[in-house]
Amino acid sequence: MKKAISIILSLSMMLSLAACGSKTETVSNGTGGSSGSSETAQEAGSSGTSESTEVGGNVVINESGSVGDGSMAGREDLTFAMASETGSLDPGAYNNNWSFGVTMQIYESLLREAPGDRQEIEPVLCENYEFLDDGLTLRFHLKDGIKFHDGSIMTADDVEYSLNKAIGMPANSALSSMMIDAVKVDDSTVDLHLEYSFEPILNIIAFPTFGIVNKNWYENAEAEGRNINTEANGTGPYKFVSWTRGDSIVLEAFEDWHGGEVSIKDLTYKFLTDSTSASIALENGDVQALLGVSSADLKRLREIPEIFCATTYSSGMYYVGLNCEEGPFADIKVRQAMQYALNADEVLVGGMDGQGWTVTCAAPRGVFGYQEDFVPSRNNIEKAKELLEEAGYSDGVKASIKCAAFDEYLMSTQIIQEQARQAGIELEFEQMEETSLITDVFENHDFDSFYYWAGCAYPDIDSLYWRLYHSDSISKDNTAGVTELDDKLYQARTSHDDEERYELYREITAANDENVWYIPLIMSTYTVCVRSSLSNVYANNAGLYHISDWTY
């Protein structure tokens, strides 16, 4: 008996070792080429298909909304799974899509971005708007009869209060830097005063953190024993019902919503932090929408006919930052060598499984000003070696590269490390907690190089370029200490001539390519996965999903 058990156990061990063999994967890069292996073009959902455009090797973006398959026609409830819990129901408290994804159903802004096209702005709580005083004043003509969830009517006082509150909220400090104040003109008009004319201001006003609140309800909250972080009173299509900490937030349709009756009456946000569990729940039908899926689970979900994956460009890009003031990268030739050593296609394939695209400039595709036809100086090992020799490092140079300990950074950074090594730049790989990386890089400037992500708050290249290149960058992202582009950035920001703006951003891009303050490399996708029975689901890289538009 003992002998039999021993034999069985030995066979089991051999079997488990055999199962550890390598498997082949089909991968491709995001620039239309391939890395030598076969690739499969992926469908953008099945019966819930929409018009789509193939950009890059195997990633399809969806340009129109989903068309439901009718399998759940008439259904009125939706459970939306998110990878992280909402922080607060106060619309200006948090600036991440786990929070404003929920608050935007409860609180509305004066404007909103059109579904599927972030560049098109629609009025919501105002009839119309106009620019006055050469763009220094934005005047809103408010709609009448808009109700809050408690039955009170929205007034110009509420709008004035809400905008001034939003301008003062720390979470909005980067977005509202050009705003002076909001002033009530009369009972149906409110002016927003700006320090300078700013083209993307409408996208900023459309952001959920500028949601309109009830002034009395908000100001008297503490006195009346209300917590504005856990209770809500907005004008949106859904009103707050309950919040089970760590589990879910329940909303229900607001019967007096000015936009009319919504199709989905019961809306639940469920917090599922594990991507695999969440994707299984979607597959099972326990949830009907899912945001925050890992690339491994996304690949699997795309192949399921009952699931529609609405994909678009993500709102940010991954880049290598270099210390231009001290250390080995203070020498411009070493920085240029580093740039030439890198191959963005390989970083995309190895680091992101090909789920994304390379970028030509320090901005994601899809934003205004993205330099589609710019050819960055990359992917030339011989040139890199030449430059290192000119800099006096013919025997190579040692430096370090820091990255946050998340999957999306780790593989890519290792590939960058290997590419740099081939050119003679030995990078010591330091992975760390994201909070430690932020402290080291952005606060203490204690780094040689780092690999990180930066995102656009609004769909305009100004959002990233100002942060990265302006000497007064009020966040700390200008790690390269760039000072010479301030005039160009200001001119581009305040111009209303698209061609002029594009040309100015082209010059800035070229300056970065020459000075190598940053090396932008790749960007990922942004996907919301839903059951194919849902209609009007558009991809949105800011996580701005108006559930009131969705229907089964």
Next chain:
Amino acid sequence: MHKYIIKRLLMLIPVLIAISFILYAIMTLTPGDPARMILGDAATEEGIAALHKELGLDEPFLTRYFKWLLGVFQGDFGTSYRTRTPVFDEILSRLPYTCVVAFGAISISAVFGIVLGILSAVKQYSAGDNITLVATLLLTSMPDFWIGLILIIVFSVNLGLLPSITGDSISSYIMPWISASAGYLASTIRTTRSTMLDTIHADYVRTAKAKGAPPVDIVFRQSLRNALLPVITLIGINMGWQLGGTIIIEQVFAIPGLGSLLLTSIRMKDTSVVVASVTLVCLLASLINLLADILYAYVDPRVKAQYSKG
């Protein structure tokens, strides 16, 4: 006996204060800024400074700690940086879920572990005993999250019998209980079997057999009471591990328990929540172990006599 219990309870106080201080220091002195985590990567210096002031983060570490400790003695565990709600409310809303998972898993591992351990010991070297040993080896080897995912795939996705995420029904806890109890079930079986084998072969048990005592009496009256002492210790320790270690099971099954709260709070550097949660888990684990010690006294009168002396 009462003096022993009171002494143990009083000893807890300095231990918990020391734990809270160490945790508070770790959370404060390690890199990372809660204000920046909350405001995001586009946060401005002014915005961060304003939030520091609002959250009290502009005060020195020791001032903040002693203010927090003073608040604890008055029943105020502080306010969460992340949610701006009282820490006590946050923990209270999560604790029941963790307790349901932990107590359910321990109950399964204790009941089945002891029964199977007894059977294995009584029928040593039988086919059942060998199967049990192999099963314990497998249960110990498989990670609990892997067991959980396999159960989800089989019972939720393929068979559609159980929900894949936790809800209000008892059926939604079946898979979490099984996943969480697997490793502890194996250790309880092995420990019970081992201690039972020791007592079954003891002289006084042989004497009882020789005197014609029935098998049920031999097992349950003569052997089990002595064999249970190490098992009680093990269950007490396992309970402590369960309370603090349900994080992974909570992630897999989307259980809004203390583990999930802890994970999120650590990431967001929500110091008050982390310190209060961990201190609470330590307190609960200590109380459970005290309970285990008290239980010894009722299982073994010799232990009760020792407690009474000391």
